[in-house]
Amino acid sequence: MKRDPRFDILFEPVKIGPVTSKNRFFQVPHCNGMGYLRPKSLAAMRGIKAEGGWGVVCTEEVYIHSSSECDPLVEGRLWDDDDIPALAKMTEAVHEHGSLAGIELQHGGYCSTNHYSRIPPISPSPISVDSYAPIQARAMDKSDIRNFRKWHRKAALRSKQAGFDLVYVYAAHSGTLLTHFLSRRINRRTDEYGGSLENRVRLFRELIEDTKDAVGDSCAVAVRFCVEEFLGSQGITSENEGKEIIEMLAELPDLWDVNISDWSMDSATSRFESEGYQEQYMSFVKSMTSKPVVGVGRFTSPDTMLSLIQRGVMDLIGAARPSIADPFLPKKIEEGREDEIRECIGCNICVMSDELSVPISCTQNPTMGEEWRRGWHPERIEPRNSDDGVLVVGGGPAGLECALALGQRGYRVILAEASAELGGRVSRESRLPGLAEWGRVRDYRVLMLERMANVTIYRENPLSADEIFEFSAEDQFDYSHVLLANGSSWRRNGLGRIHREPIPGLDKLQVFTPDDIMDGVLAKGRVVVFDDDHFYMGGVLAEKLRREGHDVLIVTPAPDISTWTHKTLEQKKVQKQLMDLGVELATQTNLTAAETGKVELSCIFTERKIERECDSLLLVTERIPNDGLFNSLNGDPERLTNAGIKTLKCIGDSFAPGTIAAAVYSGHLAARELQAEPQEEVPFLRERIQI
Ligand code: ADP
Ligand code: SF4
Numbered sequence: 001m002k003r004d005p006r007f008d009i010l011f012e013p014v015k016i017g018p019v020t021s022k023n024r025f026f027q028v029p030h031c032n033g034m035g036y037l038r039p040k041s042l043a044a045m046r047g048i049k050a051e052g053g054w055g056v057v058c059t060e061e062v063y064i065h066s067s068s069e070c071d072p073l074v075e076g077r078l079w080d081d082d083d084i085p086a087l088a089k090m091t092e093a094v095h096e097h098g099s100l101a102g103i104e105l106q107h108g109g110y111c112s113t114n115h116y117s118r119i120p121p122i123s124p125s126p127i128s129v130d131s132y133a134p135i136q137a138r139a140m141d142k143s144d145i146r147n148f149r150k151w152h153r154k155a156a157l158r159s160k161q162a163g164f165d166l167v168y169v170y171a172a173h174s175g176t177l178l179t180h181f182l183s184r185r186i187n188r189r190t191d192e193y194g195g196s197l198e199n200r201v202r203l204f205r206e207l208i209e210d211t212k213d214a215v216g217d218s219c220a221v222a223v224r225f226c227v228e229e230f231l232g233s234q235g236i237t238s239e240n241e242g243k244e245i246i247e248m249l250a251e252l253p254d255l256w257d258v259n260i261s262d263w264s265m266d267s268a269t270s271r272f273e274s275e276g277y278q279e280q281y282m283s284f285v286k287s288m289t290s291k292p293v294v295g296v297g298r299f300t301s302p303d304t305m306l307s308l309i310q311r312g313v314m315d316l317i318g319a320a321r322p323s324i325a326d327p328f329l330p331k332k333i334e335e336g337r338e339d340e341i342r343e344c345i346g347c348n349i350c351v352m353s354d355e356l357s358v359p360i361s362c363t364q365n366p367t368m369g370e371e372w373r374r375g376w377h378p379e380r381i382e383p384r385n386s387d388d389g390v391l392v393v394g395g396g397p398a399g400l401e402c403a404l405a406l407g408q409r410g411y412r413v414i415l416a417e418a419s420a421e422l423g424g425r426v427s428r429e430s431r432l433p434g435l436a437e438w439g440r441v442r443d444y445r446v447l448m449l450e451r452m453a454n455v456t457i458y459r460e461n462p463l464s465a466d467e468i469f470e471f472s473a474e475d476q477f478d479y480s481h482v483l484l485a486n487g488s489s490w491r492r493n494g495l496g497r498i499h500r501e502p503i504p505g506l507d508k509l510q511v512f513t514p515d516d517i518m519d520g521v522l523a524k525g526r527v528v529v530f531d532d533d534h535f536y537m538g539g540v541l542a543e544k545l546r547r548e549g550h551d552v553l554i555v556t557p558a559p560d561i562s563t564w565t566h567k568t569l570e571q572k573k574v575q576k577q578l579m580d581l582g583v584e585l586a587t588q589t590n591l592t593a594a595e596t597g598k599v600e601l602s603c604i605f606t607e608r609k610i611e612r613e614c615d616s617l618l619l620v621t622e623r624i625p626n627d628g629l630f631n632s633l634n635g636d637p638e639r640l641t642n643a644g645i646k647t648l649k650c651i652g653d654s655f656a657p658g659t660i661a662a663a664v665y666s667g668h669l670a671a672r673e674l675q676a677e678p679q680e681e682v683p684f685l686r687e688r689i690q691i
Contacts, residue, residue: 001336007302009309011334014055014292014316017220017254019165021055021100021316024309025330026294028257029058029104029168029224030320032360032369033353035074038687039086041359044372046101047093049323052378053330056166056316057094058102059087064155065148068108068177071116074357078105078155084162091163102166102222103159105152109177110137110186122148124180124187124194145193145203148177152207153214160215167219169207169253172226174262178204179226182245185234197241201248208252216254223253226261228281236261238281243288250289257294257318258282264569266296267321270346271434271536272573276304283313294318300325300343302333324350325364327378342444345437348568349661355567363661364441366401366668373684376672384410385675388646389479391416391472393463393629396424397660398652398667399485400445405671407448407455414477415455418462422446424487425653426660428518432540433547441660465632472643481647483670484630485663488623488653490514496532496621498557498590498604503619505594512618517541525615526551528599530591535564535659538620539574545618546581553584553612555591557604591617623657630654647674 003011011023027049034042049057062076063069069077077083087103094101110123111130121129122144123137140148152169159167171178180186181203187194193202211221227242229235236242246256259266260281268277278297286293294316299305305317322329325344332341342364353360353369362368367376388411392403395417403415421427423442430439449455463471471477490513494503512523514537527550531538539562542554554561561578565571578585586601592609593600599614630650633640640648651670652663673679 003334003336004338007306007333007338010302010305010317010330016100016166016222016292017216018218019100019220022098023053023055023330024305024316025054026056026316026318027054027058027323028294028296028318028320029060029102030324031060031075031351031354033074033356033358034360034369035060036077036083036086037074038359039089040687041369041372043089043093045360045369046090047096048371048378049327050094050097050099052323052326052328053334054099054323054327055330056100056102058166058168059090059104061104061106061170062087062155063112064105064107065151066117067114067119067122068106068112069114069117070108070112072357073354075106076103078103078158078162081158084158087159087162087164095163100165101163102168103162103164104168104170104224105155105159106170107148107152107177108175109180111175122177124189127186130175139189142191148203149206149210153210156211156214156219160219165219166222166255167211167215168222168224168257169204169211170224171204172224172257172259172261173266174229178207179261182236182241183229185231197244198248201245204245205249205252208249212252220254222255222257223249224257224259226266227258227285228260229262230260230265238284243284246285246288251291253291255292255294256285256289258285259296264572267348267351267569268346269348269568269570270298270437271570273298273346275299275301276308279308279313286312286314292316296320298322298344298346300329300341302338302341321346321350324360324362324368327365339447343440345440347438347660348570349659351569352567361661361665363659363664364444366665370684373686381405381408381672382676387412388481388675389414389477390481390483390674391468391477391479392483392485393468394418394424394485394487394652394654395422395457395459396485396487396652396663397426397441398654398663399424399483400442400449400667401664402483402485402651402667402671403455404445404448405668406674407452409671409674410454411674412478413452413455414458414479415449416458416461416463418460420460422457422459424485425663429660431518433543435536435540438660441664463629465629465636468629468633469636469639469643469645472645480644481674482633482645482649484633484648484650484654485652485667486626486629486650486654488625488657490620491622491624492619494530494532494591494619494621497534498532499621503591503594506617508596509594509599509614509617511594512616514541514618514620517544517618523550523616523618526553526613527616527618528591528612528614529554529618529620531556531558531562532621534558534562536562536570536574538562539565539578541618541620542578542583543581546578546583550616551584553586554578555586555589555601557590558587560587561585623653625657626654
């Protein structure tokens with residue numbers, strides 16, 4: 001297919017200092033949990049972005065000196081020459097596809113806890129580190145500042161040696177030394193590096209000049225700068241100092257990469273912000289510089305991208321998450337297949353992997369993070385090994401992904417879904433407050449499946465074990481493999497992390513589960529939500545019920561509400577929103593018993609008890625896999641053989657309840673593994689430490 005000429009402008013080359021990007025698609029730096037520990041995985045992942053058409057592909061933050069590290073988080077490292085080969089792997093992979101490679105040089109200042117190096121962190125002024133760790137940073141003297149400039153210069157030279165085309169001077173997000181110098185909150189110096197804005201900007205300016213001097217002949221010097229910190233007059237705002245700093249340095253770098261801070265604002269989830277949310281803060285930048293400007297905002301729509309260029313908001317379309325969800329986004333637009341873009345849903349499961357120091361994963365793109373270790377490609381898959389037919393039961397995220405990947409392999413696939421609607425939990429959950437974009441998990445897959453001649457979808461087709469046995473040999477169906485993706489159901493008895501026995505007295509109260517609320521069953525009166533699940537569900541349902549006019553008390557044994565959402569950068573926003581709505585919060589509290597019209601709560605430390613009125617109790621604790629169908633089929637091997645069913649597998653939540661990302665991954669994995677060679681003992685390659 002040919003691309004729509006409207007989008008030609010997105011494929012214009014852009015000159016960035018001494019280098020030229022082949023188009024306007026710019027993968028901005030993003031973390032990935034691979035970093036210096038897993039360079040082969042990293043190179044393969046970045047290489048696929050380049051193959052997918054991103055004109056510029058950047059690293060994550062790459063730490064330049066032993067005085068700044070963030071172990072156990074895994075980021076990039078360029079402390080000395082021996083770090084060059086690992087990074088060179090990435091530039092080679094990117095160059096192979098004609099794209100430019102960029103490196104974001106980082107020193108974290110007082111935000112580096114340095115647990116590993118044991119070197120006291122440095123900062124413009126003495127200050128405690130950002131976490132609750134008992135560590136304080138020491139103030140830098142003039143020789144420290146000179147040294148820092150030297151380290152940065154050396155890192156820039158090493159970057160050039162590693163093959164990078166763009167070298168960043170990084171002053172964005174709250175955790176960078178340069179941002180600390182810029183900040184009047186952090187920088188309390190009285191010398192020429194503190195006080196007036198001119199003085200606070202001095203080091204930033206010097207670093208840009210140093211970098212240009214060191215590598216500017218052949219590398220573009222990019223600046224990443226945050227124009228809005230959301231700290232009012234204490235911070236940089238797009239109204240005052242953000243603007244003034246850009247004005248002061250306007251023509252100095254070769255490229256302005258501008259965003260908002262901190263990371264939870266920069267990588268806001270779709271629950272709180274929609275596509276293009278940063279534009280209002282950064283749109284002034286282009287009017288102040290002749291240099292190319294790149295910005296981000298979870299852009300997945302080609303029309304939005306077009307409009308950003310046409311309206312002069314930016315020159316390059318920056319993306320981290322949209323490039324993770326679909327590394328081939330630019331190629332799809334280029335080839336006139338923009339409707340096939342697998343749009344990011346803004347869930348931040350990718351961020352969660354980084355926070356856990358494990359290789360990146362993504363809800364929408366099950367191949368993300370598996371490029372090297374499993375050899376998975378987002379657009380290519382092994383062809384089928386036989387003419388066998390396959391039955392997939394259940395059209396939730398696991399079933400949809402499984403059917404899609406099997407269809408792409410060329411198998412004849414029948415997908416049977418009990419209800420009239422496809423999407424399973426994704427459809428149900430996307431109707432909850434703030435989660436509408438999650439419906440994209442279904443929409444992309446249904447669109448692709450409906451285009452496949454070898455896939456037949458049967459809606460409103462709840463299948464029993466007998467039917468699965470009986471239909472297998474019928475001409476119109478004829479399948480030899482069965483994959484069950486029947487999902488899971490929320491428990492109604494309180495079993496979960498804190499209760500390994502049912503909560504007593506539940507028969508005396510009206511008890512609801514998340515499934516009931518999503519099915520439209522109405523709660524009455526004062527609602528108590530007991531959240532022992534700790535991800536988004538408890539908080540989202542408390543919000544929904546409060547918005548519907550109920551008095552809501554949310555009770556959780558965790559230290560704060562929806563505590564796992566720290567990993568998706570949402571926790572503060574979730575808790576604030578509930579508090580603003582007037583939801584009452586009881587943290588570090590257990591729900592120990594139910595009685596008529598009330599519940600008994602107890603402190604998780606002292607076990608001191610109180611009673612609270614309750615008309616409806618919503619239990620958000622744990623899910624039960626819907627594995628009844630699997631057990632019936634699996635329990636009758638003779639009938640399976642007689643029915644010609646060669647393999648039977650349970651996938652997704654019906655195998656082990658987890659995230660939507662885990663269900664998609666499970667479906668994809670099962671499709672890849674169908675009739676494939678059995679795996680070795682360890683199912684994927686590992687990056688081993690060489691001794
Ligand atoms: P997962 O996250 O594992 O994909 P979901 O709960 O989202 O699980 O989806 C399971 C889907 O399977 C639901 O849409 C449900 O209606 C469907 N389903 C469950 N049992 C059957 C069955 N016996 N026949 C057909 N569809 C089923
Ligand atoms: Fe987008 Fe979620 Fe994938 Fe991250 S994990 S790229 S937020 S879909």
